[in-house]
Amino acid sequence: MTSYLIKGARPCGGEPADILLTDGRIAAIGESLSATGAEVVEAAGLIALPGLVDLHTHLREPGREDAETVETGSRAAALGGFTAVHAMANTDPVADTAGVVEQVWRLGQEAGLVDVVPVGAVTVGLAGERLAELGAMADSAARVRVFSDDGHCVADPALMRRALEYVKAFDGVVAQHAEEPRLTVGAQMHEGDRSARLGLTGWPAAAEEAIIARDVLLAEHVGARLHVCHVSTAGSVEILRWAKSRGVQVTAEVTPHHLLLTDACAESYDPVFKVNPPLRTDADVEALRAGLADGTIDAVGTDHAPHAVEDKESEWAQARPGMLGLEQALAVVIETMVEPGRLDWAGVADRMSVRPAAIGRLDGLGDRSQGRPIAPGEPANLVLVDPAARATVDPAALASRSRNSPYAGRELPGRVVATFLRGTATVLDGKATR
Numbered sequence: 001m002t003s004y005l006i007k008g009a010r011p012c013g014g015e016p017a018d019i020l021l022t023d024g025r026i027a028a029i030g031e032s033l034s035a036t037g038a039e040v041v042e043a044a045g046l047i048a049l050p051g052l053v054d055l056h057t058h059l060r061e062p063g064r065e066d067a068e069t070v071e072t073g074s075r076a077a078a079l080g081g082f083t084a085v086h087a088m089a090n091t092d093p094v095a096d097t098a099g100v101v102e103q104v105w106r107l108g109q110e111a112g113l114v115d116v117v118p119v120g121a122v123t124v125g126l127a128g129e130r131l132a133e134l135g136a137m138a139d140s141a142a143r144v145r146v147f148s149d150d151g152h153c154v155a156d157p158a159l160m161r162r163a164l165e166y167v168k169a170f171d172g173v174v175a176q177h178a179e180e181p182r183l184t185v186g187a188q189m190h191e192g193d194r195s196a197r198l199g200l201t202g203w204p205a206a207a208e209e210a211i212i213a214r215d216v217l218l219a220e221h222v223g224a225r226l227h228v229c230h231v232s233t234a235g236s237v238e239i240l241r242w243a244k245s246r247g248v249q250v251t252a253e254v255t256p257h258h259l260l261l262t263d264a265c266a267e268s269y270d271p272v273f274k275v276n277p278p279l280r281t282d283a284d285v286e287a288l289r290a291g292l293a294d295g296t297i298d299a300v301g302t303d304h305a306p307h308a309v310e311d312k313e314s315e316w317a318q319a320r321p322g323m324l325g326l327e328q329a330l331a332v333v334i335e336t337m338v339e340p341g342r343l344d345w346a347g348v349a350d351r352m353s354v355r356p357a358a359i360g361r362l363d364g365l366g367d368r369s370q371g372r373p374i375a376p377g378e379p380a381n382l383v384l385v386d387p388a389a390r391a392t393v394d395p396a397a398l399a400s401r402s403r404n405s406p407y408a409g410r411e412l413p414g415r416v417v418a419t420f421l422r423g424t425a426t427v428l429d430g431k432a433t434r
């Protein structure tokens with residue numbers, strides 16, 4: 001196995017240091033290290049972060065391999081600086097049995113570009129009626145700890161309560177797609193002045209906030225872990241802040257697109273901007289940035305949602321919701337959080353690696369741990385990023401099999417130069433190694 005000697009990178013934005021990766025581990029960190037036979041990576045001016053961990057990726061396999069596969073999504077993830085992604089359960093068949101989650105886990109191992117961590121469905125077929133085999137998925141080779149019906153809300157409060165109670169047995173977490181379905185029938189975009197003017201049915205903030213409020217009370221009542229997917233409104237941030245102040249075991253994520261874009265994008269009627277939950281207002285974006293900065297929102301979750309051309313390039317009302325996220329997530333966080341001084345590099349490491357890994361319980365797996373500090377003896381999961389680089393996003397150049405990037409033509413900061421998964425380079429010089 002090749003050893004790598006990274007010269008002069010700044011770990012989490014600290015003082016420049018050399019980092020030696022040997023046998024899958026960080027062997028040493030120090031000044032002027034040398035190592036015979038090691039491949040040298042010149043990293044002056046680059047920031048070293050622990051490999052990024054995504055709590056919310058749609059890989060589409062099995063079922064929609066025309067939109068993404070475990071392999072193409074894994075490559076997109078590595079190019080975005082990720083070393084682990086949680087693969088959402090809304091595949092076809094749905095990942096609601098030990099068999100399906102093991103299949104996804106095995107495909108991830110075969111691709112070998114990131115750790116693909118399957119999410120198990122909460123309910124059979126995402127239908128919201130009966131609990132899926134949560135225990136069997138937890139005990140499977142895929143070792144599922146995160147359960148979600150994402151794309152659908154677990155709307156029935158009694159079923160949600162039972163799911164929360166059940167996952168406690170194996171320290172699991174229910175990741176809720178918070179959307180009261182009776183408030184979003186036919187919804188196309190954020191409900192407000194714009195939706196009224198554009199003539200598109202609105203998705204009110206209250207549909208998200210009502211479920212989060214209900215679920216934090218349920219989580220408190222049963223003493224279980226709740227995670228809230230893709231938080232999108234200022235009111236949701238307030239509810240989370242209140243719940244955390246009461247000691248509720250709740251965590252939350254925000255997507256890159258909700259940190260950057262607003263419902264003004266819908267003025268174009270370009271369905272690339274149709275997403276669930278919808279893009280919100282400037283005031284919501286500001287509250288989400290503040291919530292991520294102060295830790296009320298624990299993590300950035302990409303909600304990478306690849307869609308085939310025929311599902312996306314149609315009239316707005318017919319288009320599927322969802323946008324790509326993996327390859328530009330770090331760039332958007334640099335633009336919205338680092339450059340304005342709202343998060344330093346240690347903060348980025350915390351929100352994009354340490355905390356998401358802890359939520360998924362990936363931080364205590366020995367050699368296979370993710371989200372660990374950059375320190376001698378730790379698994380060599382690292383990303384090197386050039387904060388000074390800027391590039392214009394070209395969807396045709398993305399590794400994802402789909403093209404629905406909301407950042408097409410937009411210039412963004414930061415370039416992922418290299419990614420290492422347990423000491424193996426998955427990305428070097430900004431290119432996937434395979």
Ligand SMILES: NC(=O)N[C@@H](CC(=O)O)C(=O)O
Nearest residue numbers: 058150151275276305321322
């Ligand atoms: N986030 C999205 O807009 N889409 C998701 C599922 C969902 O609707 O949440 C998808 O799987 O495409």
